Structures are given as C-alpha cells and as structure tokens.
Amino acid sequence: MDAAYEAKLRADYDGQSREDVLRDYREMLRIRRFEEAAARAYTRGKISGFLHLYIGQEAIAVATKQAMEPGDRVVSTYRTHGFAVALGSDTKACAAELFGKAAGLVGGVGGSMHFFDKERGLWGGYAIVGNHIPVAAGHAFASQYTGDGRVTLCFMGDGAVGIGPVHEGMTMAGIMKLPIVFVVENNQYSMGTPLKRTLPVEDITSRAAGYGFASDRFHVTSVQETRRRLGEAIERARKDGKPTLIELITYRFRGHSMSDPAKYRQKEEVDRWRLNDPLERALMALKTIYQVPEQELDAIDEAIVAEMDAAYEFADKAPAPAPEARFDNVMAEGPYYGDSATTRPAGVE
C-alpha cells in the first residue's frame, strides 16, 4: 500500500468506529456476494433475460439506506438488486425473482430489471431508460400534496441524462419545488459507450442551474462520505422543498449486462478503478486501520456467502408461478382473462 493511498484511506475513515466500518463493509459485501451468485446462476442458465450487476457501486445503495428515513422512497433502474439488498429485501425473494419463481419479489413477473419492494422503500425497478424520472417526481408531488414529509430519491445512470423524460421530470420538480433528490450514478459507461461520446459536457451537474436545483458531485470512495452528502440533499428536499442533482462518480466492474464481455475497455483502466473500489477500501481500512483479524473478516464473508447460497438454493427449488398467475394484477378487479371471448385462453369462460 503506497503512502498516498494510505493517507487518503485514513482521512476517509477518520472518526469512524470499528463497528460502523464493519457494518458498512458487511452491507456492501452482501450486495457483492448476491451479485456474484447471480452471475454464476446466469452462467448456469438458471437466470434468463437481461442481468445487470451492481458490482462496484454497492457503497451507493448502502449509503442511501443509511441516509434515508423510513417512508422515504428509492426509485431506480434495471440495475437495482443492490438497492433491494441494501434496503433489506429478503435475499431469497430477490434470488427467486431472478429465477422467475412465484416466491420472487414481484412474483416472478418482473425479473432482474423490474424489482419492486414497496414495504422497504424500493419503488422500482424501471427498465425503459429515463421513464421513471417523471414517475419519481410524481411520488414527490404526492408527498407535497399530502404533506407526508417523505423524500423521494431518484437514481439514474449517466447514460440517461440525455433523454427527454429526465428533462421533463426535472423541469416539473424544479417548478413545483418537489421534495426529491436526483442522483446520477456515473459509472463511466452507458453500455459500451464511454461518457465522452454520450455527453456534451463532462460535469453532469452543470445541468442543475437550468432547473433551479442545488447540486453536488464527488467520487464515491466510502459509504460514510456518500451517506453524509446524500443526507444533506435529503434534508434540503425535506426541509426546504429544494431538489438537488447529485453526480456520483463510480464504476461498474462487470460488463453492462451478462451478455456484454466489456471488450471496449482496457484492463489497466479497470485495475485503476479497483483501487478506488469502496468495498476494497473498506476491507483495507478494516485490516490496516482497525486491525480486524483475518479470521473475523473471513467469518463475516462466510456468513454472507451462506446467506446467498441459501437464497439461491431457495430460488432454485422454489416453484414456478401457477399458470393462472398470469391473469393476476393486470386489472384491479381481479383475475383478468382478456377483453374478448374471441381470444380468451382455452378453458376460461
């Protein structure tokens, strides 16, 4: 470990208790191990469709969970397992969702891209880039309308900021002064495309002024700094009804989805970012600053691996949805068999 790295590490963890750092580490690791298990299951053909992993960005979800209050809402994208795990969704239900099983978070109808867990504050799970931004603004509007004091945290990728619905949702939030925080998780790539080919500017928060927002922008290297700065924005939303646009500079270590070998970037680049991986840094801090014995760290990891193994085993064994489940939740009135007798499923009156 070089001196500069160590100095920065010490600065980052200054004033934090061993317990806090262990907790943050554990929570990040839970996400990572969940994702790694998902990747393995995908390779074994247990998971299908698109699978976008959160590996590298875990600190953001963990910090969000800590920064928000009960009742606050997280609205995010197809890359959303991290939030589910951090917010306390049952990892069994999460894994079962990936496997398309009845016990899944959304009954197996959503898959990886459409995670929702209302009880725990996970309000999606949206797979059309940018189309959740107006919806999230709608949640914030509802808070303003009912005075429920909740804040909505709306996450998106760097690749999303050029699309119209993002602009419209932000425009509305700005005019109406909604209690909302917009967070761009800038992981350097939109699929295979690096930022500089999708953004006319380097600094995404240069957009904030045009909406009358506050803004913030920083590298995500630790949970606590991220929590603190998210917290300021949440406070601003809750107390002053002033939206904030935050750009979090981060990195995804895997391809865009499991079908992407990520040939568009060099190993050196990935290695460079690994040095800043908040999970690796927390581990390093635990080892060097807090002198946590290897054994204890191993035990933590093993417990987490055991949790994830159990989750994926559960998912594997869990039954598929019943055939009739496809008629559920289409319309409010109950099972829905289609609007015409001419095309009604066989056996249905």
Added chain:
Amino acid sequence: MDAAYEAKLRADYDGQSREDVLRDYREMLRIRRFEEAAARAYTRGKISGFLHLYIGQEAIAVATKQAMEPGDRVVSTYRTHGFAVALGSDTKACAAELFGKAAGLVGGVGGSMHFFDKERGLWGGYAIVGNHIPVAAGHAFASQYTGDGRVTLCFMGDGAVGIGPVHEGMTMAGIMKLPIVFVVENNQYSMGTPLKRTLPVEDITSRAAGYGFASDRFHVTSVQETRRRLGEAIERARKDGKPTLIELITYRFRGHSMSDPAKYRQKEEVDRWRLNDPLERALMALKTIYQVPEQELDAIDEAIVAEMDAAYEFADKAPAPAPEARFDNVMAEGPYYGDSATTRPAGVE
C-alpha cells in the same frame, strides 16, 4: 416622447442609414399588415382552425432574413407567418394557405400551423411543441455530413423549453457539434401561462452550459441589433461548428391564437410593452431621427396594405383543392388511395 426613450432610440439607430431603417420598417410592417389581414379574415370566417399571429415579434423574422445566407434554413413553429413573409414567400400563397386553397404555400393541406417554403429557406412550420428541434438538428447534421456550409436556425417559444424533444435535440447538437443556432422567442407567455409558472429559472440560457453551447440573451428592440447578434451565432455555427442558444425577449400583442381573448394580462402590461415594440420604435426613429415625412410613410403603408389586400383577395377567389388532391404526397409513388380495397374511396380502383 420622453428624454430617456429618445436617448435610447438614438443609440439604437446610431450609424444606420435612412434607407436601411426604411427597409427594416417596411419589412416589419409587411408582416404586421399580413397578420392584421389574417385576423380580419378569421373574424369573417374565411380562415379556420388555429391562427397564431406574430404581431410584436416581427423584428426577429426580419433580422433573421438579413443575418442568414442563401441556403441557410429556418425551422420554426405554428407561429410562422412572419418568417414566411420575411423570407420572401409569396404573400398570395401565404394567404391562400390560410384559406385552405390549392394555390396555398403547401396546397392548402397545412393551414396556418404548417407553413413550409423550402425554396426560400422556410423549413417549417411545426405544430407539436418541440418536435422540430431534433428535426432541425437533423438538418444541421446533414450539413455537417455533406459539408454544404449551411447553418440551421431553429426557433421555438419560451413554452417549449421544458419538453423532452428539445432537450434531446440540443443534447445531440451539443455532442455532435452541429452547425445550428437555437433561438427561443420568449414572448412572455405560453398560451395563457406566464413564464414564471412554466420555467424553474428566469434565464433560459442558463441551460446552455449543460449542452456545451454558447449563449446570448437580449431584448429585441430593433432589427439591426438582433441581426448583428444572430449573425454572431450563425458565424459561430458555420465556422466553428459550435451551437448557440439565444433567448430573445419579446412580446406578442395578440392572444395566443385567435380564440384567446388574453384576459390573463392587464392593459398596463401590454401598454408597457408597446413602448418597446420594434415596429413602433422604427416608426418613431424614422419620424424623429430621420425626419421622414408623414406622406412618405403613409405611402409605404398604403403600398403594403395594397399588397396584402391583393393577397387576401387572391386567396378568397382562389379555388379549393381538387378532391383528388387529398391522395397526393402521402406516398412517394404517386397518388395514394389507401392500403385496402375494403376502405378505398368510392370510385377509386
């Protein structure tokens, strides 16, 4: 005339020849008289649909015509008669279009909201707010692709800047460094809604940085200042491929469309803006600074009124499109009678 007004007027017209000012005045007046005649025809039931008048904003179209080079393109909205008249479209064809006649600018199929005159650089005439911005970026893209050296001038209302397609078109123009100038004609209202209720910020050009654009912003009080500043942006587009966002502060003296009595604003407000009406100011300058005799001014007006009378009389007498005209220009192959024999118009094989 109070002293401050006169001083500003003299400053504005400093260094301009009598001929130039007369020309600008004449061109603005042509638009105004065209629009007034349109309003009268509408009231008499000769024009139908929506009719949005350009009264108050004429200086912008006149300045644009002077600032652009042959081959440059103007892309605008449903409030576009002013550009047609300024760019030299036949006023007979313009009036005939309003009347829905075969001799209209677009054969009577477009009406007031859909003016196009390619020959003269008028590339529309778009009536879905904001959906011409990506199209205009496409024209600029074609210039870049072919190297034809043309600049595209894309106009929109203040009410358009919140809509997604505007953001997407600007994002693309910014990334690709297209030869384009975006001009917001801020006439203070989007239909019945004043700016402050539709925009989260006062200064629309605060958006420019987020797209990597240059920007400019000013009150439109004279043709020449507008021409000069538009010219700078056009030059920047043509020479450096750098887009500019310009906000022109102006006012429409009529309602949003002919069906709008504009009850949402006070007479005092309108009167205040009248003092800044570029047409009135040009007239005042001609009278006071250039000492042009009333008689000469009256003769100009009379000639213009005669032109417009002739145009509207032509329109009134012109024949409606032939019934078969509705089959034209739907598909490239020639007359199109619909895709199915089951619903083909009577008498068509």
Added chain:
Amino acid sequence: MPILQIRQAIRDAMKEEMERDERVFLMGEEVGYYNGAYKCSEGLLDHFGPKRVIDTPITETGFAGIGIGAAMCGLRPIIEFMTFNFSAVAFDQILNNAAKLRHMTHGQFAVPMVFRGPNAAAHMLGSTHSQAFEHFYAHIPGLKVIAVATPYDAKGLLKTAIRDENPVLFLESELMYSVKGEVPEEEYLIPFGQADIKRPGEQVTVITWGQGVPVALKAAELAAAEDLSCEVIDLRSLRPMDEAAIIASVKKTNRAVVVYHGWPNGGVGCDVVARIQELAFDDLDAPVLRVCYEDLPMPYAENLENLILPSPERALAAIRRVAYKR
C-alpha cells in the same frame, strides 16, 4: 332535468368527485387560470385552489408521469391532455408505466387515474392535430378506454373513471363540447363495459362511439327514410368492450356497419369486425363494413377534410350495401 353541454357535464363530474374525495386533483396545460383550453375546468381553480387544479408547463411526458407517480402513492389524478394528439409525446408513459405498473409490481402498486381530453379530428386543424388515439390505446392490456358522445354519458362515465382503480383513457371531442343534453341533478354513475343503444332498430346494426355517434344517428335517420331500420349501438367503453350487446344486436339484424373516427387499418374498427365475424359467423348475412377516415393524413382544406371524414352519406351507403339495397 337540467340541460347541460358536454363540457359542463365534464366539469361537474370533476367538481363532484373532487368534492367527494380530496385525493382527486386535476393537472394539465391551462386547466387552471385559463379554465381549460376548451373550458372543461371552468371555475375549478377558483373553487379548489392551485393545490388541486394545477397548471403545468408543456411537458406531457412529465405531467403524465407525475400523475402516474402520484397515483402509485394513493392519489387519484385527472390528467388533461389539451388534445390527445399531444399524448403522442407521452406514449411511453401510458404504454409502459400506466398500463403495466400494477402488473410489473405484482400488485404492490395501483395506478388509479384518468387521462382525459379531446380526441380525433376537430375542424380544419391539419394532420398533426386530427388523430384518433383509441386505435393505439385500446390495443394495450392494462388500460381502460372510454369515449363519450352525450352530456349524460360524459358525466356518468367520467365519475366512474375517476373512481376506477385502473388507468382510464377518457376520450372527448372538441367538436362536441357544446352538444347539449339532459343530465340528472342527483348523482349517478355509468358502469364501464356497457354499450348503449342510442337508437333501436331491426335491420342493420350500426356500431359506433365518440364522434362517430352523431354520424351514425344521422345515417340511421337517412336510412329510416328509405325504410331501412338501423340499431345504433354506442359502445362508450372500448376497453372493456360490450361484446354481448354487439352480438345480441347482430344476431337480430344479421348485418353490421362500424362507424367511427380514425384510420381504417387496424384499430378498434377492425377489432369490432374481428369479434363479430367470429362470434356471430353463422348469423351474418353480409360482411361487416367500416366507415371511418380514408387512409390518409388529414388535410387542412375544408373540402378535403370533409371527404376524408366519415359522413352520414358514406355510412348510409355502407348500410345499404350490407342490406343489399343499392
């Protein structure tokens, strides 16, 4: 009974529901200070204040999405599109969010809301402003789609729409806002999925909705003058559709014509045809014909527009044809 215009019936429906339920709000362009581009919200801002009658900037995707997001929180938004033509820029919000969120979230969320506004051709507005959107929206499971043609139906169905737990697209008509009719003073609701026989008859079933209704009624009148008795069925509800009512009538008349605003290929018109020919195949004495727009973009010129629109004369010709009287 009081006589109201459709626009007043719509306003009254919104007003009553907003009074009944604090969660109901109205949002859209010019709905507040301007009282609505077509005055359907006249007086509502004054009555309910800017918290519940909300003017928006021109951001159809933005405020459609706000409505969806608010509905997911338990509010009951009414989103006005100044015209449904402008819903095209919010298409994804309707297709992918409004229609699917209940399903996608496995019932964790509901989207009880109404999108409403005028639909289809008005008079000389040109091709971008003259489109019938039921043909896009009624295709999509997860939505309900309603079209109204009388003040009575407008009020009763809009109240039902506002109380419905699903996203409802409620299609009105700019040209028909001034149409007058009786509206009871006491409260009433009209259930979805029930067609209304606007004119009983024996020989030809004419199925119609929205702006097609006056065309069909006029055609039936012309047909009656030729001793051809038509039953005019106003579907009112396009999704769900009252198949039973259509089939019952066709089993009686053995002939059907569909009269509506919109292009011919695909859409609700073809849907009605497909259902009839399947459910009443043996009862049909003639093919089911459609009378709708010609397959063309709408021109501004009045004479051309009139040729493209479905007219009572064209409907009569189709009625004669299915009755083998020509």
Added chain:
Amino acid sequence: MPILQIRQAIRDAMKEEMERDERVFLMGEEVGYYNGAYKCSEGLLDHFGPKRVIDTPITETGFAGIGIGAAMCGLRPIIEFMTFNFSAVAFDQILNNAAKLRHMTHGQFAVPMVFRGPNAAAHMLGSTHSQAFEHFYAHIPGLKVIAVATPYDAKGLLKTAIRDENPVLFLESELMYSVKGEVPEEEYLIPFGQADIKRPGEQVTVITWGQGVPVALKAAELAAAEDLSCEVIDLRSLRPMDEAAIIASVKKTNRAVVVYHGWPNGGVGCDVVARIQELAFDDLDAPVLRVCYEDLPMPYAENLENLILPSPERALAAIRRVAYKR
C-alpha cells in the same frame, strides 16, 4: 449458395447499400464501437468510419428526429432502435414527423429513411421489453411496415427499404437473428407489398409474419401429420399489404387463421380479419381466427411467457377449429 444468419444478411444489406450510395448512414445506440447490441452492424464502423456509422446517446426522440431531418436534406438514414420497445419514447417523431412530412409540406420534402431493430417478445425480458410494434405503426398512413423471418427476405427487403423514398419501419427479431438460410451472392431486391407463400397447401390459409412465421410453419407441419394441408403465407410487408395473395389463398381454402406476435385487440391481426371477411365473405366456411399473445402484459417467468406466446399447438387448435376438425 452461401448460408447466412439473419443478422449477417442485415449487415450485408446495409454494407452493400452504404457502398452503393454515400448518402446512406447508420445511426443508433451501440451500432458502432460495440458493433450493435445484436451484432447486426458488425464491422461496419471499421469499414465505413465514424462519419457513417454513428453511435448516439440514449435519445430515441433525438436521433429519430435527426434521421428525419437528415432525410429531408436528401440523406438516407438507417436508424437502429436497439429494440422497437424503445421506439415508444420516439412515437411522436414517427407518427407526426416521419409519416406526415411529405404530406404536410405538399411534397416539398421527402423522408426516405429506415427505422430498424428487433421487435416483439424475445425470451424472458418482461413486459416493457416484449412488445410488438407493427400493431401501432401499421395503423398510420404515410409509413411502410416490413417484418422479416428469413435471411433471404431480410437482405432483399432491407435493400428495398433503404432505397425506398418513404419512411420504412423494418421489424426484425432478436430471437431469430441466428436463423440461417441461403442468400444469393448476386444482388437482388424484393419488392414491398408481396407476400411469400412459405408453404403451399390446400385446406387452411395461415397468414403470418415476423416471429409468427416459424410458429405457423411448425403448426402446418403438425396439421399435415393429421392430414390437414395448410398454406402458410408470410406477409413480409404489413403496409402495404398483399391483399390479393391473401384473398387468392382464402378463395382456395375457404378458411383462414392469422398467427402473429402481438396483443389481440386491434392491430394487424384484426386488420387481416377485417379484409378477408369483407373481400371473401362468400368464400369463407368458418370465421377467421387469430392466434397471438393473450391479452396480458408479458411476465418474466418462462412458464407464464410460454403460455402467453402464440405456440404451434395453439395455432394447430385454431387450424383444426376452422377446418371443423376437433
């Protein structure tokens, strides 16, 4: 003859046309450096450079509009939607600009361009990513809509699309990109508006397109095993539609089933039904049936998806039904 995958046939079509005509360019998300999300543009960036193979940010409305604007200037854009699901956010550009600009400008401008990409359900992508868009687009006059199911058709029709003077929506299939077939080395073009008999037969006409084709062919095979001979017609071109080919076959078989991806209410399926029952009323011995998605949003779970998709078994059941063999 060389054997190619559909994705290669598509790439070759683009490559040949780009070589033939400098005005042709390809634009979309990940079409360049990534070689296309489904590798349909493999090698094109290397070959033609970034001027003509252009990666865009995620701005479907933005780059669809750029394509339209460029086409109006005389270029011939190919706009790739990563999937047609994402065209929903560009719906207005297609409906109001691409389809209407020739008309709206009275022929001053043309919009010769292609929008292409995979369409309809793939495998376990969930409700937002499994939609069939021909049912929206084939409704709209001013557009052409093509759907391909073999490498031969893909190449010949895409070349025609690129040369067409109208806006063309060219629908491919993620699931079928690897389907192989013979593709001649010499240049050929397939005209629009011509259906292709993919399997001749006598007793039942099966009309299909796109991802429906393998389902229909398999069903025909199953039917043949029961001595029921089906004629499978691949429409290929949905707008314009080869009505003559459909009707000729139905006049021979007197029975028809439409097999396709997409929801049942409205859309191209109902359109085909409406035409047949009108143009071949006296020839029909049974109602025309549709075999398509159930009227439901698509779930992720494999077993549920399989129930909703049109299957050879469901198609066979419909074939039997129209043949009165069940």
